[in-house]
Amino acid sequence: MAKEIERAGIPTVHVTNLASVARSTGANRIFTGRAIPHVFGDPALPPDEERRLRRRLVEDALAMLTADAGAERA
Amino acid sequence: MTRVVHYVNQFFAGLGGEEKAGLTPARADGPLGPGQPLQALLGEAARIVATVYCGDNHFGENEAAATEAILALVAAERPGLFIAGPAFDAGRYGIACGGLARAVSARLGIPAIAAMAATNPAAEAARREVPVVATGSSAREMGPALERMAAVARKLLCGEPLGPSVAEGLLPRGGRRNVWVDRPAAARALDLLVAKLAGTPFETEIPLPAFDAVPRPPGLPDLRRARVALVTTAGLVPRGNPDRLTSYLSSRYGRYDLTGIDDLSGTAFESVHGGFFTAHVNEDPDRMVPVDALRQLEREGALGALHEAFYSTVGNGTPPETAKRLGQEIAGQLKEGGVEGVILTSS
Numbered sequence: 001m002a003k004e005i006e007r008a009g010i011p012t013v014h015v016t017n018l019a020s021v022a023r024s025t026g027a028n029r030i031f032t033g034r035a036i037p038h039v040f041g042d043p044a045l046p047p048d049e050e051r052r053l054r055r056r057l058v059e060d061a062l063a064m065l066t067a068d069a070g071a072e073r074a
Numbered sequence: 075m076t077r078v079v080h081y082v083n084q085f086f087a088g089l090g091g092e093e094k095a096g097l098t099p100a101r102a103d104g105p106l107g108p109g110q111p112l113q114a115l116l117g118e119a120a121r122i123v124a125t126v127y128c129g130d131n132h133f134g135e136n137e138a139a140a141t142e143a144i145l146a147l148v149a150a151e152r153p154g155l156f157i158a159g160p161a162f163d164a165g166r167y168g169i170a171c172g173g174l175a176r177a178v179s180a181r182l183g184i185p186a187i188a189a190m191a192a193t194n195p196a197a198e199a200a201r202r203e204v205p206v207v208a209t210g211s212s213a214r215e216m217g218p219a220l221e222r223m224a225a226v227a228r229k230l231l232c233g234e235p236l237g238p239s240v241a242e243g244l245l246p247r248g249g250r251r252n253v254w255v256d257r258p259a260a261a262r263a264l265d266l267l268v269a270k271l272a273g274t275p276f277e278t279e280i281p282l283p284a285f286d287a288v289p290r291p292p293g294l295p296d297l298r299r300a301r302v303a304l305v306t307t308a309g310l311v312p313r314g315n316p317d318r319l320t321s322y323l324s325s326r327y328g329r330y331d332l333t334g335i336d337d338l339s340g341t342a343f344e345s346v347h348g349g350f351f352t353a354h355v356n357e358d359p360d361r362m363v364p365v366d367a368l369r370q371l372e373r374e375g376a377l378g379a380l381h382e383a384f385y386s387t388v389g390n391g392t393p394p395e396t397a398k399r400l401g402q403e404i405a406g407q408l409k410e411g412g413v414e415g416v417i418l419t420s421s
Contacts, residue, residue, distance in 0.1 A: 001307065001387075002418050003288045004401025008409055011291045012305075012416040017135050020169055021195040025394075028290045036095075036131045036166070038354040039419050041361025051367070054360065058367040058417075062377065065302070065415040066293045 002027045013064045015039050031061045076120045076154035076231050080109040081144070081174055083167045087127035092351035095166075097129030099143040101151075108160070108216060115224035119231050124151045130166035131351075137169075141177050148174075149182055155227060156182075160189035160219040163211040163391045165196060165349070172200025179204050185230045189223050192245055193393050201245035205236060208245050211391065294415050296378075303381035303413040305404060307389030308355060308362045308421040309347030310338075321348030324388040327400050329407065331383050337366040349390035350421040362419055381413050389420055 002014040006028055013029045014022050017039060022030045033039025040054050084094040086107040105113045105122040113122045126147045133140045148156060156178040158171035168190040175188035180203075189207035190197055200206050207226055209219035222243040229236060239246045255262070262279070269276035294300045310330075311319055317328040338359035345352040345362065355362045363384055371377040385404045389397070408416065 001305070001389075001397050001401035001404065002416075004398055005305070005405045005408065005416050005418070006291055007288045008402075008405035009291050010405065010408055010413060010416055011293055012418055014418050014420065016420040018165065018169060018195070018420070020137070020173070020199060021165060024195075024199040026287050028288065033419070035135055036421055037351045038361040039421070040364040040367070041354065041358060043354045043357065043361070054364055055367045055370065058364050058371070059376075061417050062297055062302070062371070062415075065300075065417075066295070066297055068290070068293045 002029075011065050013061045015061055029064045029067075031064055033057065075118065077123045077152060078116070078120045078155045078157060078227070079148050079151050079153040080105060080112065080122045080125045081148075081156070081158040081171065082107055082109065082125060082127050083133075083161075083164075083170065084127060084129045085167075087125065089127070095129040095131035095351060097127070098132055099126065099128040099140055099147060101126045101147045108220060111216075112157070112220050112224060115220055116227060119228060120155065122157075123153065128170060130164070130170065133170040133173075134166045137173060140170075141173060144174055145177055145181060148178055148184070153184060155230060156184050156186040157223060157227060158186070158188045160207070160209045160216065160223065161191075161194060161196070162209055162213055162215070162219070163191045163194055165194060168194035168196030168200075172196040172204075172206065175204040175206075176200060187223065187226055187230065189219055190245075193391070197245055202248040205230075205242070205247065206245040208243055298375060299378040300414045301379045301381055301412055302368065302377060302415045302417065303408055303411070304363050304365065304368070304384040305408075305416055305418040306363050306384065306386050306420070307347075307392075308350075308386075308419060309345045309352075309388035309390070310343055310355065310359055310363050310384075310386050311346055313342055313344050315344070315346050319346055319386070319388055321346050321388055322390045324390065324392055324400075325396055327385055327387040327404060329383050329385055332365060332380065333382050335365060336369045338363060345421075347388045347390055347421060355421075362421065364417075364419075368417075378414075381408075381411060383411075 002012045005012045015031045017036045106125040161167040161171045171188040175186040179186040187205045343359040345355045360366045368380040
């Protein structure tokens with residue numbers, strides 16, 4: 001799906017914890033999230049910390065949208 | 075009599091479902107779960123001396139470390155053969171089976187086979203590196219899968235070379251072997267063309283690779299002026315699933331309004347994805363679709379705009395052709411909406 005959206009000209013960051021699958025389909029921008037059941041969160045953290053973590057992860061994912069492509073971030 | 079190690083996930087080891095997907099690598103004596111009928115099929119030639127298992131989430135999130143730990147467990151058994159799966163359509167389990175079969179073969183020098191459906195997300199990466207038995211999509215097809223795995227295993231055990239993938243019931247391995255054919259290429263090409271024009275069935279001699287490369291759109295010049303949309307394959311929908319998206323084999327998507335919403339709440343939204351442990355996302359859907367963080371950035375002026383709706387489908391057993399169509403349909407809507415960038419989240 002990410003590739004089709006990029007094919008339409010819209011840069012797309014695929015946030016996943018199964019980067020090997022994203023890579024094998026040829027996705028261009030792959031961002032490794034926190035964990036499979038919660039890519040942008042961590043229920044083990046206190047709520048404030050979790051929100052700060054989410055914000056950092058989102059900012060990093062958005063940064064991949066501004067970079068010219070071929071990026072992967074663990 | 076060859077020693078064999080069998081790899082399964084937490085579910086087939088009999089330890090539990092999604093709630094045990096975080097289990098770290100471990101071993102047990104002898105065959106577990108499907109290993110038992112597999113042992114019966116292998117007969118006297120081989121003995122499954124140990125079963126190594128691991129939680130699917132733990133493997134997916136810690137692939138390198140889990141692989142090291144499992145390689146050590148496998149090596150300690152001194153096996154002459156390693157068998158992983160069958161994973162059917164389970165993506166995380168397939169990643170583990172394919173990755174471990176490759177690692178055992180390449181790093182321990184021990185013959186290895188894996189087994190999964192052709193549509194498994196991990197099939198593409200594994201099929202050229204190790205023999206991968208092609209199975210059906212679900213454990214309902216366990217019987218035929220184990221039979222084919224035992225047949226391939228028996229050949230490897232007696233050093234018999236494997237024939238063409240189709241004949242052995244393997245996923246295509248991408249190898250090329252020269253064979254004599256009775257008619258020249260020009261004649262065969264004309265046969266294909268005539269069949270194609272007439273609409274009669276034909277079989278290509280060289281199947282083209284499934285995944286093409288997409289030219290990369292350039293990065294966004296300025297996030298502060300950019301409209302970004304959220305798309306998810308984690309099946310996040312309004313509580314009650316008004317569009318009735320299915321938990322598996324999804325063929326549709328939903329478009330859900332975010333106007334006036336600063337934060338996704340578990341009372342208003344839920345995940346209907348049937349392939350991962352959804353409790354954390356149901357407690358706080360922002361953990362998968364981060365509306366709260368993007369709204370914050372929007373308010374601060376760091377992001378031009380969060381698009382007024384998010385798009386959602388369930389990525390569970392979805393064949394690549396369906397995913398392609400869903401992507402195209404959503405892309406059309408995003409373009410109409412003036413969306414300039416997308417964050418697509420998957421479980």
